Amino acid sequence: MKRSLQQRLEDGPVICGEGYLFELERRGYLQAGSFVPEVALDNPQALKQTYRDYMLAGSDVVLAFTYNAHREKMRIIEKEDLLEPLNRQAIRLAKEVAKEHPEEEALVAGNISNTNLFNPEDPASKEAVREMFAEMVKWCKEEEVDFVNGETFYYYEEAKIALEEIQKQGLPAVITFGLMGENVLRDGYSVEEGCRLLKEHGALVVGMNCFRGPATMQPYIEKIREEVEGYVGALPIPYRTSEEHPTFFNLPDGGCSCSLPTETTFPTSLDPLYCNRYELAQWAKEAHDIGVNYFGLCCGASPSMLREVAETVGREAVNSTYSPNMKKHFLFGSDDTLQSHMTSYRTKA
Template identity: 85%
Template sequence: MKRSLEQRLQDGTVIAGEGYLFELERRGYLQAGSFVPEVALDHPEALKQAYRDYMNAGSDIVLAFTYNAHREKMRIIGKEDLLEPLNRNAIRLAKEVAKEHPIEEALVGGNISNTNLFDPNDLESKEKVREIFAEMVQWCKEEGVDFVNGETFYYYEEALIALEEIKKQGLPAVITFGLMGENILRDGYNVEEACRLLSEKGALVVGMNCFRGPHTMQPYIVDIRKNVDGYVGALPIPYRTSEEHPTFFNLPDGGCSCHLPLETTFPTALDPLYHNRYELAEWAKEANDLGVNYIGLCCGASPAMLRAVAEAVGVETINSKYSPDMEKHFLFGKDKTLKQHNLSYRLKA
């Protein structure tokens, strides 16, 4: 039998693969800027392959790619008529891939996210947000997801509305915050306080995702873990954010020799600013030792990065057989059959 999310959390660390947004933009199937996952309808096989790549890299979850697939975003790009088909197809494709797991069928997560519509001083905006979440979660329920992931919220109250709508459908909820550079949620809550409140109100997992790399997210994860009795999640971006630049929105690239078409490196010129997989693995081990239960990576993460994270917490992934092994490399290997004249050249190469 396929274990539920709660059962897997009880049994150990759950690995959550995200990052489809940037990955599919890199692969050429998604437009940077609007960042709407039309790929679920336009190129379903490309989306299935992305799902598969992250699952094979260690993700216990195939998260339906419906981030930004809400009514407000679809209105902006003039395609509201595709809203429901896109949501349903993204979930159905995720279910198909989840069944491919050779050991235990992967969980399928529904997905709702920040709407960029919420205004704490505007009652009408709150009602619209609730309507947006209600219809998306209903489709999740009808399509048979195992839980719903509500993510990247920078208002506590918007996250609370998401949790309420998920609970109305009787589904487990993972709720994570994206913390902007002010280091506080936009409606004045500290992120650890917001997580504690949502956990007490019934969220199965609470924590943070996106915006921040490991170093600028981890101090808040420490505080969340101290304040929350339930399960805690952490999904940083794989970029080198700093105390001066805590999010990836304004990361500078001092080494760039060309003229960037945008004011910042975000979102299409972040390439030189990656953490390597070994740094991400060190972070994952630290988070796991801290007692973080739901570990993954967010925008910018590749499957190889996620595999390193999974292996760092003791998970042998489907594709661990492809993990680096330099034993037989012609310059750096130690296999006795390698040619000595090549090995002696490695310091000059």
């Protein structure tokens, strides 16, 4: 039998591949802006391949791509009739891919997320959010996921509602916050306080995902690690956020020579602002050294980036066989059989 999430956490770091949203837009199967994962129905093979690529790059988890596949988003795009089929299909495709893992069947996680509907001053919005989570988690239970990932919450209370609905179905919960530029959750809680409270209420893993790159997420991960007894997760975006621009929503690109069709580089002009894989490895080492247990990367991440994180924390991916090895490179290699007239040219290339 495959090990549970709890068992894997007890044995060492767990890797969770995320970032499907930007990756599938980059591959041409998802619309930027609305960001609704219709790919599960429109191009299931494209979604399966994306799941597969992240799993073989080191992910222990195939996360069902139902981010934004909630009733409010489907209402906005006028496709509420596709809500349940989309959710169930995304989970079923994830289960098919998880069984392909050549060493140990991957875990399958259901996914719920920020609704953009929650309003702390409006009790009706809270009830609507609860109903949305309840139906999605019910489908997760019926499709037999291993746990549910609740992510990118910027209100503590919304995250708590998510946790409660996951617990009603008897499923383990991973709950992570997306911290915006105010540096506190939008209902006034510090992110470390929110994580501590969720842990006390029974979440298996708590932490942060999305919005922030390693440089501006890690200081808060350190606070969470100090505050929380139990498993801590960290899944930053792979962009060079800074103290002045702590999230990717307002990252400037001073080198851009054209006018952008969007107000900011987010979401379709972030390309020059990537961290390279070695910066991500440096972050992963720092996070591992302070005791982070659940690792990943969020929007913008590629499988090769995730593999670098996995290898840095001591994991070997199925596709680690394709990790960089420059020994045979015609200019920069060190192999004795390389043509010397080419390797001597490397400083002039």
